[in-house]
Amino acid sequence: MGNCCSDVSSGAIAGVGGTASSANLGTTNDAVDHYLNSKGFNGLFSHVELSFSASDLRDCDVLSKVIISDGALNTICYVVSIKRTDETFLFFFFFFFLIAEFRVYDVDTKYQNSKQEMLKLDDQQFLGEATCVLSEIITKSTRTITLELKGFAAQTQQHHNGKLIIHAEESLASKITTEIVFRCSSLESKDLFSKSDPFLVVSKIVEHGTPIPVSKTEVIKNNINPTWKPLFLNVQQVGSKDSPLIIECSDFNSNGKHSLIGKVQKSLADLEKLHLAGQGINLSLPTNAGQKKVLKSQLFVDKFTETVQHTFLEYLASGFELSFMVAIDFTASNGNPRLPDSLHYIDPSGRLNAYQRAIVDVGEVLQFYDSDKRFPAWGFGARPIDSPVSHCFNLNGSSSFSEVDGVQGIMTSYTSALFNVSLAGPTLFGPVINSAAMIASQSLAQGSRRYYVLLIITDGVITDLQETKDALVSASDLPLSILIVGVGGADFKAMEILDADRGERLESSSGRVASRDIVQFVALRDVQHGEVSVVQALLAELPSQFLTYMRIRNLKPIPL
Incomplete structure (x- = not known):
């Protein structure tokens, strides 16, 4: 089998994993895995088996050439054989929001015993081609799609070339989740007048050596012998069961400058052994001399179980939808929209500004999972x-409804609004979050199988921090996630507080704690020149947030 993996850095990659993959449960596409692992995308994809069959073909032996494209002429190609019309060929693939092109060829008899990588497709008879978006297959309840094969676009006379039937199935490996309960003993007190407020961060190590957080515990206040609530990890998130993980224990500080208490480096396999042996491992701290100082503090694994869990893809295939919403910052700090230095400037050349780019990049991914494609804006x-x-005003100018048709409807309404409103201030998030929460609440009351995703694009610091926290804590019980994109050069530290990735969950003014983390914040300047796109960064946590909500409410993916 031939595998080639290209640079897809300009493509829209999104995570749908959120659940586990166990080592040695299947044969992976090594080229794809190597590429994704090297980029640090381990948690952003699921292995999916695509099986092919064909019907109404001429009496011939057949090859299918699969071309996966991100729309920018970047491809990942795969050649498989389909003998006659009744057999299938299985291969593992990852789940990208990409376009797949399938080409079918009649194989010359002299190549019948040749290795597939030695075949010259230019020497074979082309029978037809078909194109689809991979998400079209994944979201069907049957996970099967039938495509009409057509001749090359350049051919003026089209013939009936038969059909290609494609079935997608998520691998068993994608459904195995590891539940871990961590405990520490004799932690050092980092606070002057009280005990530490410890929490754990679990990070994977990508090829270039940088640790990337994949999960975290809650903060336990004033406790040097803490036992945390269970963490749910999967091999797909971390690379493999033998991949090294860094587990850091830190003392929480409200200013975001947490103090490292100690850390260990262990794989999932190592953690399982610790659990079975009932043993702990000593934490350590790096020294100025480049050595490790071993501490008396220890990490224990009180629980380590692997179970089959429902996956993000299973929910989508059973009829759950992702409904997109957007809220745009029109405060005066964006600058006069008529001037080129404004963040809202509409370039006559068609070059998208930061707001437009965020809308298009996120909207074009999520629209595949919304049947009516009517988006509140x-x-x-x-x-x-x-x-x-x-x-909180309706972008379309209506006084009665906020929905627009598709991503293009958002773009049109946004451009129109720039010439029909006066930029003002201050920057308040509470009202738009409450509006989104009201829609999600009404949908929940009606028994709808929708999960809402609100994209907020802003250029500045919010002035209603506590009101926003109150709104987020209330919304954490609803089928809602909130993606925040910071554009421009403002100080976005307040946004990082809302995204509770490295600290404790948000607390309302009444003392109520959020039931789960629903916010993901990304500053555009931090990702626009890197290998990870804004979409990858924003959607990285969406599957796990979705699955956490489903687990809390005990909602199962009931087949249609």
Whole structure:
């Protein structure tokens, strides 16, 4: 089998894993795995088996050439054989939001015993081709799609070339989740007048050696012998069961400058052995001399179990939808939209500004999982014509409904709004979050199988931090995730507080704690020149947030 993996850095990659893959449960596509692992995308994909069969072909032996494209002429190609019309060929693939092109060839008899990588497709008779978006297959309840094979686009006369039937099945490896309960003993007190407030961060190590966080515990206050709530990890997130993990124990500080108490490096396999042996391992700290100082503090694994869990893809195939919503910052700090230095400037050449790019990149991914493609769209921080400053107005100008048709509808309404409102301020998130939460709440009450994703794009620091926290804590019980993109050069530290990735869960003014983390924040300047796109960074946690909600409410993916 031939594998080749190209540079897909300009493509839209999104995570749908969220669940586990266990080592040695199948044969992976090594080239794809190597590429994704080297980029640090271990948790962003699932292995999917695509099986092929064909019907109504001429009496011939057949090859299928599969070309996966991100729309920018970047391809990953795979050649498989389909003998006659009744057999299938299985291979593992990853789940990208990409376009797949399938080409079918009649194989000359002299190549019948040749290795597939030695075949010259230019010497074979082309029978037809078909194209689809991979997500079209994944979201069907049957996970099967039938495509009509067509001749090359350049051919003026099209003939009936038969059909290609493709079935997708998520591998068993993708459904195995590891539940781990960590405990520490004799932790050092980092606080002057009290005990530490410890939490754990589990990070994987990518090829270039950089640790990337994949999971974290809650913060346990004033405790040097903590036992944390279970963590749910999967091999797909971390690379393999033998991949090294860094487990850091830190003392939480509200200013975000957490103090490292100690750390260990172990794989999932090592952690399982610790659990079975009932033993702990000493934490250590790096010294200025480049050595390790071994501490008396120890890490224990009180629970380590592997179970089959429902996956993100199973929920999508059973009829659950992702419904996209967007809220755009129209405050005056963005600059005059008519001037080229404004973040809202509409370039006559068609070059997208930061707001437009975020809308397109995220919207074009999520729209595949919304059947009606009607998206609520709001603006905030502006003064509509003959009205006071509004912190949640309908982008389409309507006074009665907020929905627009598709991503293009958002783009059109956004451009129109720029010329029909006056930029003002301040920057408040509470009203738009509450509007999104109201829609999610009404949908939940109606028994709808929808999970909402609100994209907030902003250029500045919010001035209603506590009100926003209150709204987020309330919304954490609803089928809702919130993606925040920071554009421009502002100080976004307040946004990092909302995204509780490295600290404790948000707390409302009444003392209520969020039931789960629903926020993912990305500063555009931090990713626009790197190997990870804004979409990859934003959607990295969406599957796990979705699955956490489903587990809390005990919702199962009921087949259609």
